[in-house]
Amino acid sequence: MTAWLYHLNALVLGLFILTAIAMVVTRQISACLQVFILQSLLLAASAFLLGGSPWSWHLFALGCVTIASKAILIPWILRSMIPAEVYVRRELSQSVQVPAALVAAFGLLLVGYALGIPLNAAAHSLSPANVSLGIAGLLIGLLLLVVRREAVPQILGILGMENGAFLAGIAIAPDFPLIAELAIAFDVPVLAFIVAVLARAVYQKTGSTEVGSLSALRELI
């Protein structure tokens, strides 16, 4: 039974890294949000599978909390606080074109493996693939932040980074004391709320949420 859970987890991981790359590629903001919800659900699925046997209450709670906060609460906060017309927009200008961003995402996947393989060799974890792909997911979230100019994809980039970090975390530290559940349950919705407030303020001030083009503050260097 344990072997089947790990194999299903491998499938889930493949889809997870696919969603990470898909978030970089999609141009529509609402599509980006939907892919993020899918990514969070996959993270929860991985937590449920890894906590299946031997049974771990922590991982089960982590999965439930992830679904509640990242798949339900955060999209609700983002959709209700930021005006709807922002979501139907398509990002026409990106600082890096899609094919180049795809190649960069692939390069970051390799970096994730480059970091993950020596780590897995040094210590035991529930699922070595989680570690490598989690680090890769974190780096690809960082790429999303760098490539996009709109506010919502940047927020989703940060949350995607956290998804990647926690994907690695559930395999590394399944009994991490209470903290992970507390963090997600409390911290991330607060984060989303404050960020949404700020994005709405930017929207009301400048008429668009293209925060990447705000460049009034600059040094000569």
Next chain:
Amino acid sequence: MGLAIGRSGMIAPTTATPPVGACYVSRSYMIESAALNLCQLAFVLGVSPLLAGILQKSKELVQSKRGPGILQPYRDLRKLFAKDEAVSEQSSWILVVTPYVIFVVPLIVTLLIPVLTDFPLFFAFVGDMLAVGFILAMSGFFFSLAAIDAGNPYGPMGASRTRMVGFLVEPVIIIVLFTVSFVADSTIPYIVQQHWLRPPANFFSASHILLIIAFFMVILAETGRIPVDNSSGHFELAMIDESKALEFSGSSLALVKWGGYMKFTVLAIVLVNVLTTPWGLASLGTIPSMLLASALVFAKLLTVLVLIVIVESSFSKLRLFRITDFVGAAFIVSVTAMVTELLGQ
């Protein structure tokens, strides 16, 4: 002779071993094998227009129209075979030969891939998956030549676009094939299918699902489905895949259409039988098991059709220069599958 690419990277020829269930190369084995091959050819020939008809009808139903009947492609083919042909005087032998090439190529491929049986048949080791890819490319090559040969202004336009999509898709196909062969230690489709089958644990890996998704995107690109091309459009300036059929008429057109249906069927069979769901194929050569296998393979192909209908109804056609983004994404997915497979161990 097939090629076996092992993990050490050495390429060595394998000997054609007789399949499970027959331990000697004998005359009865040859007759049985030939009969099974004919069954597979008949299956592909017969089922492909039906699949095209079901796909068209489902798309129309989703759009709240009534659509043509499921058997309409058969009626179209029968009508076309009875008609006269009009061939341009300025064209050369290529225009005459191409319909036959297009018709025969998928049939050759059928001999190489597991359609109904999961044990290798007579021609199984004649060519591996790379050969499948190249043979299919040959038909595309002849298509482009014929389109230019006819002198129709829209032909070369569509041909150049088809070539563009073709060369963009080729690296994806090669990477998918290489990854699969790394996994299964062989490039022969039958052996790959066996590898996914037993033990079942081989089926589940992160790279597997990425390969399936990458190959599905390849099918969408190669067979001219949305989001790459609108298969039910009539506007010549926007045609990519449909432009090839513009110059043909009569029985040539019938052969070209049928060849197109069979190409789609063959690619779908590769996706379904070799990559995704290797179960349900006949292990014995008896008639009941072959009938059961036909029904199961048909059901699996219907699932692929459902997926394609969902994709076609949900997305819109991409602009020409965005096709690179789409196929680039397929490439990255396949490369990710390769990396996950190689580095994940």
Next chain:
Amino acid sequence: MVIMAWLILALPVVAALVLAAPRSERIGAKVTIACAVVSFALSIAVMLSVQGGGRLVLVPHWFEIDPLSALLLLLVTFVSSTAAIYSSGSIGKSQGTVRTRLYYANFNLFVFSMLSIPLIIELGLVWIAVELTTLLSVLLVSFAGTGEALEAAWKYMLLTLIGATTAVLGVLILFWALQSAGSADFTWSGLRDAAHGMPAILVRIAFVLILVGYGTKVGLVPLHAWLPDAHSQAPSPVCALLSGVETTVVLYVLLRLRGVFLDVPSTHVQTWFAVSGLLSVGVAVLLILQTQDFKRMFAFSTVEHMGIVLTAASFATPLGDAAAVWQILAHAVTKSFCFYAAGSTLLVTGTRSIAEVSGLIGKSKRASAALLLGALAISGAPPFAVFLSELAILRAGLLSGHYVVIGLLATFIAMGFFGVLFHVVNMTCGRPKVDHLPRLPLPLACSVTLAIAAVPVVLLGVWIPPSLLRLLLQAAAVSGG
């Protein structure tokens, strides 16, 4: 004593809750000031109880106060008191009443999050607290509501959240290493005890991730891009809090973890700390020379001082640790004073540009006197505290043989001295610009704040209270080992 410690933490929360009630605008400032001052008094009491090296255990394995954390509690409560008094003078005149209430509520919650970090000893909870400080200060930074303030707040939030997420991966890997060593005690001391058994590669990667992640919040170069924007656009009392104590508190976390990483030689902690410290000091000093906005100048000075502390920590000697802790104390009180002076200048002249403020001494004696005093103090002129602490750092480095580091550090400090004073002297004593703007009077609360904040700046350069000195030495001992 335990009750007092809990009260320190609880008071800002109480103030925030009071402000949640409607129609509480008028008492907002008073409640905040009252809570902050009482917290300060309580933290003095706590400090007196641990100055001898003792340890106050609130919740075993989760909340403890030792001399280093008592020092930080003292600094945070002091700066928050002065910031509260300053806020009552500068906020509220131009903003509406609801926004003022939101400001004070946010202020209190921000102070609460900063107070909690020195109290916690469990690394996971510390991470949550650090992330909370970011989240609760973002809206304060954007309080002015201008396009530039929003841009600064967005950049601040984005970059520090990237840092926090990188740090969480580092924390998780460190926990993994702890588990591999067979322990589950994820506290400062637990980590130190288990450091020998941890796999080196895990600790190395965790160290780099934590340095990059928390270094973003501290403002180390090249992750400092958010700092000048945020610290120049935020209201001045918020700047004082951000520059004076928030970066310091995160640096405190790095210093606590230094001991763990020192035990695993392959992480090269000292080299990393020295290089990033020197890089921060050097780049900050160069940026000070070319800046055109005096609040940004003070922000760069924060980066410089964080780099100096990190360089001092890289020596890993008792004298170096003592000097680093002393520098933290001196910087906190001096930098907050500088920002009050800068804020007063802003209130009086209405502009942030250095070129436009000239001959300030003619316009407002108090603001220009404060500005001069602050600039002299922060750039390390005698007889102020920063001079003594920097001298101690240089001495520590020479005694432990890091000659190249000291040479570079001394050069950079001298350049910084020159840069800051050049700008400030131009601002205060340059030829007065002829303008017809009315002379805006400095609000009384701001003047009071300047007077109160000037006391430690002037005093600590010549005399340290014995209990404070004892506390400093004990804190250095704690951070050292």
